[in-house]
Amino acid sequence: MDHGRLDHVVHHARFERLPASILHRLGNDPGAAPEPLLQWATGQLAGLATPVVGPPAGARIRHWSAVLQLPTTAGDVFVKANAAGFGHEAGLLDLLARRAPGTVIAPLAVDIGRGWLILPDGGPTLADQPLDDPAGAWRDLLTGYGRVQRRLMPLADQAARLGVPDVRADCALSLLPAAILAASDPVHGEHALSQAEGERLLAAVPVLAELAGELAGSPVPCSIEHNDPHPGNMFARSRLLFDFGDAVVGHPFLGLAGGLRHAAEDLPGAAGIPLLRRAYLEAFADLGPADRLHRDAEVAGVLRHLPRAATWLRTVREARAVFPAYLPAELRELQRGLRALTARAR
Numbered sequence: 001m002d003h004g005r006l007d008h009v010v011h012h013a014r015f016e017r018l019p020a021s022i023l024h025r026l027g028n029d030p031g032a033a034p035e036p037l038l039q040w041a042t043g044q045l046a047g048l049a050t051p052v053v054g055p056p057a058g059a060r061i062r063h064w065s066a067v068l069q070l071p072t073t074a075g076d077v078f079v080k081a082n083a084a085g086f087g088h089e090a091g092l093l094d095l096l097a098r099r100a101p102g103t104v105i106a107p108l109a110v111d112i113g114r115g116w117l118i119l120p121d122g123g124p125t126l127a128d129q130p131l132d133d134p135a136g137a138w139r140d141l142l143t144g145y146g147r148v149q150r151r152l153m154p155l156a157d158q159a160a161r162l163g164v165p166d167v168r169a170d171c172a173l174s175l176l177p178a179a180i181l182a183a184s185d186p187v188h189g190e191h192a193l194s195q196a197e198g199e200r201l202l203a204a205v206p207v208l209a210e211l212a213g214e215l216a217g218s219p220v221p222c223s224i225e226h227n228d229p230h231p232g233n234m235f236a237r238s239r240l241l242f243d244f245g246d247a248v249v250g251h252p253f254l255g256l257a258g259g260l261r262h263a264a265e266d267l268p269g270a271a272g273i274p275l276l277r278r279a280y281l282e283a284f285a286d287l288g289p290a291d292r293l294h295r296d297a298e299v300a301g302v303l304r305h306l307p308r309a310a311t312w313l314r315t316v317r318e319a320r321a322v323f324p325a326y327l328p329a330e331l332r333e334l335q336r337g338l339r340a341l342t343a344r345a346r
Contacts, residue, residue, distance in 0.1 A: 012163035015087030018115055021063040021316045022083050033059050034066055034081055041070060041079040041118055044109040050074040063319035065245060076121045077108060085314025086245035087115035088163040092224070093244060095162060099155055103148045105240055112162075122242060126231035134266040137231070139279050142259055144239050145229050146283030149252035152224040159224050160249045165310065167250040168222050170212040172306035176201065179309040183331050187317055188324040193331060201331060204338055208306075211299050211341075215251050218296045219288035223252040227307060230262040248307045256280055257301030258308070302341050305334035 019025040026034060033056050042052050050072045057076060058069040064086050068079040082089050090110040094117075097106035108118040131137045152159075160166040180201055183193040226233070227246040234241050248254070259280075260273055267273070281293045288296075312320055312327040320327055 012088065012165070014163040015084045015115060018082070018084040018087045020084050021318065022061060022066045022081060023063045023318070024316070026061065026066075033068055037066065037079060037081045037116060038068065038070075040111065040116060041068070041077075041109075044118060045070070045072055045077065048108060050077075050108075063322075064315045078119045078121065080117050080119070082115040082245055083315065084115075088159075088165070089245045089247070090115050090117040091162040092159055092164055092247060093117060093119075095155060095158060096152065096224070099158075100148075100151050103151055103240070104244070105235070105238070105242060119242070122235035122238060122240065124236045126234050126236050129236050131231075131266065134263075135272050135276070138259075138263040138266065138272075138276055140239060141229065141231065141234055142256070142263075142276055142280040143283060145226070145241065145255070145259070146252070146280050148241070149223045149225070150283060153221045153252075156222050156224060156249050159247075164224065165248045165307070165314075167248045167254075167307045167310070169216045170209055172248075172250075172303070172310055173205065173208055173212050175310050175313060176205065176208075176306065178313055179306075179327065179331060182313060182317075182320065183309075183328040185317065185320070187321045188328055191325040191328045193328045197332070197335070201335055204335070207338065207342070208303070211303060211338075215253075215296060215299050215303060218251060218253075219292060220252060220284050220296060221287075222250055224248075225250050225252055225254050225307075227255055227258075227311070229255045229259045231266075246311050250307060251296070251300050252284075253297045253300035254304040254307060256297055257304050298341060298344075302334065302337035305330045305337065309334070 045052055052070050052072050054071045056068045057071055060067045064083045066081045070077050070079055091112040093104055093107050094110045094112065096104045105119055105122045108120060110117045126137060126141065180193060180198040184198055186192060225248050226241050226244060227248050229241060233243050256277070260276060263276055264273055277297065281297060284293055309327055309330040
């Protein structure tokens, strides 16, 4: 089986000219600064009267993106280039900054066709600072996230047209066979999905399709879903999320379970998690009865592992080798979540 063919299975046609891997373009040198990106950023910043005053202060290069920290006369900025599977981020941030100001840090410049962007320094993240009140910080993160999702609902169709992966209805479910195939690749080593595990997941497709249909009928409209809300992706001062490379168009509750899982790592015991869930759902209380919102959150908590798995299909096989546990873990969590949801329904 040719696992390499999966490297392009979910790349949007808008970005087919972008590299499948930034590292491949740089000859697998994680410390190299992409010269064309640096030249573009230098020109853009000079045009904004904030010229670059030195070499990159830092560079983070991975298969899916390159991020450079550049010193300018107005302070540091961050320049990002995305690989093909994540090329939508520049256009999405541009859309959100224009149509929903205050929901994201506005980019200083974007090249939508090449998936490049320049962002001002948003300061430390929530993860960079000790939390005096972890429960309060998580309540702020999730309730603020819910309010942002409400504001972004009218932009869902436009975001999908820009190339943001569309996982509404059962779109993500259609990628399950490809995800199973990729997760069974020997590149995942001891974490690789077994044949039996893959067969059990395929056997669950009818039930998953029912759940996808149920969520599609939710009274809560679809929105732009960040798909990875956690303290490391949120600025401490502004409480705004960044890094929208994993973003999808889908039900807003898809990110809730992931956020709650991260919250459980910061909170003693599990007592605070139901309170956080209720606080988040209050942002949608006018759209449907509480029991329906709670059920939708449960269903989304299971289905969220499909777009999370699809994120790994948007990168190259070598990236999955660097993080071998991630893709198989999402599929195993999908199976566990489905079993738990089914057991609660009995």
